[in-house]
Each structure stands twice: as structure tokens, then as C-alpha cells.
Amino acid sequence: MTQSETPPSPDGTRRRDLLATGTVALGCAGACALAVPFLDSLKNPVATSLSDSNLDVDLSALTPGQAMTVQWRDWPVFIQRRTPQMLAALQAPDHLASLRDADSTILQQPKDATNWHRSVRPDYGVLIGICTHLGCVPSFEKPGSTPQAQGGYFCPCHGSHFDAAGRVVRRAPAPYNLPVPPVTFLSDTKLRIGHSAGDPGFSMSDIQQI
Amino acid sequence: MTSPLKTPDTDPRGWLERRFPVMSFVRREYVAFPMPINLNALWSFGAFLIVTMAVMVASGLFLAINYTPDITQAFASVEAIDRQIPSGWFIRSLHMGGVTMLFGCLYIHIGRSLWYGSYKAPRELLWLTGLGLMLMLMVTAFAGYVLPWGQMSYWGATVILNAVHAIPLIGQPMSELLLGGDTLGNVALHRLFVLHFTMAFAILATIALHVAALHVVKSNNPSGIDPVSPTQTLPFHPYYTSRDGFALCLFLMVYAGLVFFLPDLLTLADNYVQANPLVTPRDIRPEWYFAPFYAILRAVPSRLGGLFLAAGSLAVLFVLPWLDRSTIRSATRRPMVRLSLPLAFASFILLGIAGMHAPSPAWLLVSRLAIGWWFIHFLLVMPLASEREMSS
Numbered sequence: 001m002t003q004s005e006t007p008p009s010p011d012g013t014r015r016r017d018l019l020a021t022g023t024v025a026l027g028c029a030g031a032c033a034l035a036v037p038f039l040d041s042l043k044n045p046v047a048t049s050l051s052d053s054n055l056d057v058d059l060s061a062l063t064p065g066q067a068m069t070v071q072w073r074d075w076p077v078f079i080q081r082r083t084p085q086m087l088a089a090l091q092a093p094d095h096l097a098s099l100r101d102a103d104s105t106i107l108q109q110p111k112d113a114t115n116w117h118r119s120v121r122p123d124y125g126v127l128i129g130i131c132t133h134l135g136c137v138p139s140f141e142k143p144g145s146t147p148q149a150q151g152g153y154f155c156p157c158h159g160s161h162f163d164a165a166g167r168v169v170r171r172a173p174a175p176y177n178l179p180v181p182p183v184t185f186l187s188d189t190k191l192r193i194g195h196s197a198g199d200p201g202f203s204m205s206d207i208q209q210i
Numbered sequence: 211m212t213s214p215l216k217t218p219d220t221d222p223r224g225w226l227e228r229r230f231p232v233m234s235f236v237r238r239e240y241v242a243f244p245m246p247i248n249l250n251a252l253w254s255f256g257a258f259l260i261v262t263m264a265v266m267v268a269s270g271l272f273l274a275i276n277y278t279p280d281i282t283q284a285f286a287s288v289e290a291i292d293r294q295i296p297s298g299w300f301i302r303s304l305h306m307g308g309v310t311m312l313f314g315c316l317y318i319h320i321g322r323s324l325w326y327g328s329y330k331a332p333r334e335l336l337w338l339t340g341l342g343l344m345l346m347l348m349v350t351a352f353a354g355y356v357l358p359w360g361q362m363s364y365w366g367a368t369v370i371l372n373a374v375h376a377i378p379l380i381g382q383p384m385s386e387l388l389l390g391g392d393t394l395g396n397v398a399l400h401r402l403f404v405l406h407f408t409m410a411f412a413i414l415a416t417i418a419l420h421v422a423a424l425h426v427v428k429s430n431n432p433s434g435i436d437p438v439s440p441t442q443t444l445p446f447h448p449y450y451t452s453r454d455g456f457a458l459c460l461f462l463m464v465y466a467g468l469v470f471f472l473p474d475l476l477t478l479a480d481n482y483v484q485a486n487p488l489v490t491p492r493d494i495r496p497e498w499y500f501a502p503f504y505a506i507l508r509a510v511p512s513r514l515g516g517l518f519l520a521a522g523s524l525a526v527l528f529v530l531p532w533l534d535r536s537t538i539r540s541a542t543r544r545p546m547v548r549l550s551l552p553l554a555f556a557s558f559i560l561l562g563i564a565g566m567h568a569p570s571p572a573w574l575l576v577s578r579l580a581i582g583w584w585f586i587h588f589l590l591v592m593p594l595a596s597e598r599e600m601s602s
Binding site: 040042043 | 268269272275276295296297298300301448452455
């Protein structure tokens, strides 16, 4: 009892300062070590095997001007068959002037889709339907559904507009074009999503933002 | 040092103290708090219980994140925790081992109170809140044991719910409330999950009551004589913080040993077989902490009688402060209690061992003798000793 009442030395330190500090420090270290497995348990339990999977899609039912949605790696993938009018609209100079990234300079697509129509073949467009603003799924606007519509996508959450090639318009809040997945045409009506014959090294993890 | 109440508002300590006096509360109740000078190691088990309870709540929350309370998925989700969730095996082992540590410490904690007379005036409410905590822990442990939906979970729950059903008057509505249907199924599993989860927090609140009651009447001590002068007490900090801290390190070593080296010591293989309502496992046994009460149920050749004696074995503890009217607290100073109480402790342990064995005639006899002595001690020896005994 007497030792704890030893007065502090002139510089303010006491006999047991080191012991007390060391005990508290070790206690905190132990608590942190115990927290590690608890936080560890919140991690994704199994590495998803879906990441390598390919999806083959039959396009024979798709007529020009129609679009369909399939699910690949838990993402909605928009497939559209374009009309000559849609293709012409994609190249109109005043339309190009209204786009944020008309030439697809930002990496949002494989090399074989880095072109004016952002797809392997001009008559088919394949896009991942997740708005680059805050992740909602945009809806397809058929060509002619409104007087000025040439086919495109409209995001219901914050009003971002994308053209039929998934290029974002300048007045929209979304910063990037819609991502293009790696695809290969196995035949005229058979599409494989998940592998790009024109850009075999492409990985979805390399793109700017999904 | 000036009082923080008189410092200007620019001093954050004074500002806080005038609005919410938490710092003076901690100083009064956990720093300067007077503790008897002569406490022995048995007085550390309350601290063990609080720490283990905190570990149980933390591990329980993380288990609940990955558990699915549905009879088609419960078993698989527990298997996934053990095998797929990163570190899931550790958290589950911590939770399962924690039950053993909780009940082990609780029985020692209660045994200490019996031996040193900590239940006597003015500590009756401390004793009653503590016994209430024991009952709450038993309900929580039972509900938690059903959740993995293994064979032992299922058949343990079946037996207990039928036992509840057999209680006169209140038994039938109570078991229907838990079961929520004709048979033990999805509804019951959901209810037991919510019961388990809710009881954990009810226990935390009751621990707060128990500790608050302790801070009013202060700790008993091995002599059973309350300190009268400041020379017979020590401040809680640093004396008992460092002592409890050291004891806690030893306790955590035992706990860690159980979790890391003997995770299967106290589990039954049958509970790693999914619940099957068509087959009762051959070797059905309760967890060790329920074994004494299980032994009572088996040793009495009457369903209602067994339930009555099992409940009565705990009920006598609740009325003990009024059965034992002696003013002498510590059994070490009471010649009759000094002999009789260790025999009652031995009876409890023997009942536990009997409950873990198949009911041979020898074990049934041991069980019956042990039950007999338990009641003789509390209902005859304690009231008699209060009148006959001379202090030694």
C-alpha cells in the first residue's frame, strides 16, 4: 500500500508508469489480435467460380430494332440488333458533339469494340447495363419511342442518357460510357459472352468502372 | 487537485462532469471503491463471468451473421461456418467453449457464495439477481443448443419441451408458445433463435443490475465479517484490477486451451448428424452443465415428481437467505455447515457424473442418495444449524 503512495519524481513520472503503460498496450494488442478472426469471418467465404464462365446466347429471335437482356456474372447484359437508321444516328456529327467520350478513349471496352459503334459487329451491340453514375440499370428506349429517340438507354435513378452504343451524353451525371463485355461471334446468330477473340487478353477487372 | 466541478467551461473534464458525471462515477465505483483486504482467488470468478459473457455476445453476433434459422438450412449453415466461412471454426469454437466456461465459473461463483455466506443480509438481492442470471443462462443455453439442428439439438429440444408441457397448469400454454405448432419444426426453430438472441441482451442488462446491487452492499469476504475501518480495505484500482487482470490471464489460458486444443472434448458426435424426427440417437446425453438435473429426472420414478425435484433443487437456493437465519456468514466458522455443505457440493458433482452415465442400478442409487442429501442440507441442516450451532 505504501509503494503506490510514493510521491511522483520531480519530472512527474511514477514508479509504475512503465508497468501500467505496458499492461494497457499489451491488452490492446491482444484485443486487436482477437478482432482479426472476427473481421476475417466477414470476408467472402468462397472465391466465386463464376468469374471464368462463358455464356452462349442464341440471337436468332432478335429482329432489327429489338433488344434483349441476359445475365452474365450477375450483371445485366443488353444485346441489341441495330437498324440502319440507328447506325446512321450513331455517326451524326451533332450527336457526336453532345457525347462525353465519343471516341471511346477511356478503357470501358475490349480493343475489338474500340470503334464508332462500340461492338464487334456494327449490327449488334452488347453492353453491360449498369449505369456508371451510381449503379442502377438503365432502360432501353426503342428507336422512335419518342420523336427524337434514335434508340438508347435512359437511367431512371438520376437521368443519365446513353446512346445506342452506350456512350454517355455530356449533360448527364454519369462519367463514363457503359462497359462492353468481351464477346465472340461463334456464328451469325450465336454469341459467346465472356471471351473476346479480337482481344484475348481483355479482363473485366481492367476497365475503368463498371 | 481541484474538483472538476469548479473548473471553467473551457476544461472539457469540468464541462462533461457537470452534464454527465461519468468520470466521478468511475473514480468512485472502480478506482477508490473500497474492497476487503482479504479476498481470495474465488472472488475473481465474477470478473471471469463478465468477460466470458462479452465474448459470447461478440461471437454470437458474428455467428448470427452466417446462421440461417430454417430447418432445411440450419444444419448446413452451421457446417458452412465450420468449414467455409474464414475463421468461422474459431468463432464457433469460442462460442461453444464459452458455454462450458460460463457454467463452470457460475457454479464455482455460486459455490463460493454458499460457502462464505454471501447470500445473507444485506446481500439477498445480490443473491436473487445472481440466481435469476443462472436461470436465464440455462434458458439461453438450451435455446442455443437447438440452433445447429443436429440430432442432439432435436431430441434435447423434444425432451425439454415435453417436460415443460408436463408442468401442471402453465406447462401446456408455455410449450405451445415455444413450439408454435403440433411438432418441433420451422416455427419453433425461429422462435428459439429469437429467444436465444434476446436472452443474451436480457442477461447483459441483468448483469448490470447484479453489479449495481454489489456496489451498494459491497463485497463479502472470506472471514464473513464486513470491514469496519479503512485499514481493512484497499482501493479497487490498482489492487483488485491488477489481481483480477492476472487471474483473467490464467482463466483465458484455460479457455484458449479448450478452444484451440480440445474443441471436440465437450461436443457429442451425434450432433453432427442432421436432425431426424424418425430416429432417436442411441446414446442421448445432456451437456455436462445440465447433467445434474438430468440425473434427477431419471432417478425419480415419476415424471411429475422428477420435474418437481429438479425444479425444487434450484428453488431451495432462492429461499436460502430465509432458511439460514444464522448471522454468521462463513462456513469456516460454522461446525455443522462446514461438514454438511461440502457433502452437498459432492452431491451436486455426483449427480453430474451420474447424469453422464447410462442409468445402471448403482448410478440410480448414487443419484437418489445425492438428491436426498441436497434437500436434507438445505431444508433441514441449514435451519437447524441456525439454532443449534455455536460459532467456532
